[in-house]
Amino acid sequence: MASEAPLFDPSLKKKKKKVDFFEDPLAAEADPTKPAPETIDNTTISGVKVDLGPATAHELMKAEKKEKDDDDFKAMFGDMKKKKKKKDIALDFGDDAAASPAPAPAPAVPEKVVADAPAEAATITADDIDFSDMKKMKKSKKKKVVDLDAFERGLNDSKAKPKSEDADEDDEEGPAPDGSHLDNIDDEELGDDPFAQPGEAPVGVDAGNEAWLKSDRDYTYDELLTRFYASLHAANPSLLSSASKKRYTIAPPQLFREGNKKSIFANVTDICRKMHRQPEHVIAFLFAEMGTTGSVDGAGRLVIRGRFQQKQIENVLRRYMVEYVTCKTCKSPDTLLSKENRIFFMACESCGSRRSVNPIKTGFQAQVGKRSKNKTG
Amino acid sequence: MSVQNLNAYDPFADEGDPLAETADVGSTSDYIHIRIQQRNGRKTLTTLQGIPKQYDQKKILKAFKKEFACNGTLVEDEKMGQVIQLQGDQRAKISSFLVENGMEKDTIKVHGF
Numbered sequence: 238m239a240s241e242a243p244l245f246d247p248s249l250k251k252k253k254k255k256v257d258f259f260e261d262p263l264a265a266e267a268d269p270t271k272p273a274p275e276t277i278d279n280t281t282i283s284g285v286k287v288d289l290g291p292a293t294a295h296e297l298m299k300a301e302k303k304e305k306d307d308d309d310f311k312a313m314f315g316d317m318k319k320k321k322k323k324k325d326i327a328l329d330f331g332d333d334a335a336a337s338p339a340p341a342p343a344p345a346v347p348e349k350v351v352a353d354a355p356a357e358a359a360t361i362t363a364d365d366i367d368f369s370d371m372k373k374m375k376k377s378k379k380k381k382v383v384d385l386d387a388f389e390r391g392l393n394d395s396k397a398k399p400k401s402e403d404a405d406e407d408d409e410e411g412p413a414p415d416g417s418h419l420d421n422i423d424d425e426e427l428g429d430d431p432f433a434q435p436g437e438a439p440v441g442v443d444a445g446n447e448a449w450l451k452s453d454r455d456y457t458y459d460e461l462l463t464r465f466y467a468s469l470h471a472a473n474p475s476l477l478s479s480a481s482k483k484r485y486t487i488a489p490p491q492l493f494r495e496g497n498k499k500s501i502f503a504n505v506t507d508i509c510r511k512m513h514r515q516p517e518h519v520i521a522f523l524f525a526e527m528g529t530t531g532s533v534d535g536a537g538r539l540v541i542r543g544r545f546q547q548k549q550i551e552n553v554l555r556r557y558m559v560e561y562v563t564c565k566t567c568k569s570p571d572t573l574l575s576k577e578n579r580i581f582f583m584a585c586e587s588c589g590s591r592r593s594v595n596p597i598k599t600g601f602q603a604q605v606g607k608r609s610k611n612k613t614g
Numbered sequence: 615m616s617v618q619n620l621n622a623y624d625p626f627a628d629e630g631d632p633l634a635e636t637a638d639v640g641s642t643s644d645y646i647h648i649r650i651q652q653r654n655g656r657k658t659l660t661t662l663q664g665i666p667k668q669y670d671q672k673k674i675l676k677a678f679k680k681e682f683a684c685n686g687t688l689v690e691d692e693k694m695g696q697v698i699q700l701q702g703d704q705r706a707k708i709s710s711f712l713v714e715n716g717m718e719k720d721t722i723k724v725h726g727f
Contacts, residue, residue: 528651543652549727601663601694
């Protein structure tokens with residue numbers, strides 16, 4: 238198997254290999270971030286490339302290579318290699334992402350290796366030739382410049398995204414507005430993101446010179462959709478960034494125990510600054526919610542009476558964000574809180590909506606501790 | 615011929631505070647609040663505030679005590695009215711109990727960590 242692995246490896250990831258040659262500097266940039274995102278990066282790159290390869294193959298050697306490719310991909314990924322590029326990429330993404338983190342890229346199809354290895358070697362070389370052709374084309378054609386841009390944007394996006402997600406996982410916090418549903422949403426977004434990219438990936442190839450443009454058959458919906466997104470994103474690069482919007486993350490609260498009965502919340506001010514809220518407001522909410530008291534010490538840390546763990550504070554902060562930070566209309570955390578006539582108003586910076594928010598109320602506080610300490614009670 | 619503008623109705627008359635009747639706009643009174651307080655050590659106290667008037671708090675307390683196997687008391691607070699205090703963290707249990715017995719889930723607010 239070990240001897241086969243090198244043979245098999247290029248066949249499985251031939252596009253990926255090419256990617257590395259092609260976008261090496263960017264890949265190198267991607268590398269130092271984190272190990273896990275790196276693999277994702279590669280796969281996204283490869284996803285783009287996966288698209289590039291077949292596209293050229295389409296044009297140049299449609300006839301002979303098609304079936305082989307089909308077989309390969311069927312063997313590899315199931316049944317997803319078909320004419321529709323967009324769908325291909327999405328699925329490839331998923332499977333690549335699943336497959337590539339595994340060190341040995343030969344989980345599924347040993348028998349296929351035996352059968353197809355020589356043929357595939359041939360296709361690989363052919364692909365390489367294609368690819369050089371592609372490069373030349375890119376240099377020559379103006380359209381291709383745009384494509385490259387889009388490509389790089391895709392790269393950047395993919396780079397940025399895994400980072401933020403990773404931050405989330407690291408923090409276990411990512412005080413996304415949705416409290417308990419956070420995990421689900423994370424998953425959904427993870428599911429969505431690779432899907433969002435194929436929209437831009439075909440930009441690399443298809444913007445204007447699709448193979449089917451010249452043929453007089455009816456265009457399929459997917460082709461037209463891909464084409465639409467390609468030209469849309471080529472014309473409005475800003476849409477890309479908003480489509481793959483950055484997740485709102487906040488550093489996890491740092492909690493220390495001071496003595497037996499006090500907890501210290503060290504990075505309140507940081508978190509407040511990140512949320513664009515007055516520390517007083519946040520602290521008032523924390524105290525009201527947790528039914529405790531405390532003070533801010535000289536170093537800007539919050540000293541809370543009672544024992545609290547990071548997770549508990551995190552929950553309360555999440556609730557704060559839902560209540561006072563995220564816009565109820567557009568879910569954007571980009572809001573401002575202002576006070577008018579003793580009522581707090583929250584104005585959203587991104588959608589412009591404005592609403593009043595509930596005042597912070599402590600509610601009933603039970604008598605805890607010695608009565609003699611509490612003169613009023 | 616009557617001039618329409620000169621009738622008895624004064625459009626600029628002071629109507630008073632439009633929120634006057636609904637004095638509890640945004641106030642805590644229309645919610646049932648379940649809070650938690652830390653006591654010494656790992657002990658906690660759960661308070662339940664804002665049960666609608668038509669329910670007998672004493673009976674609710676008795677049901678709680680029996681159901682959750684904890685002690686509790688009814689506290690009279692000058693601002694908040696009657697508040698049920700229970701020993702231990704009974705927040706989840708209280709909220710499910712109330713929902714089971716016909717309270718609206720979105721009128722119940724569970725506070726705390």
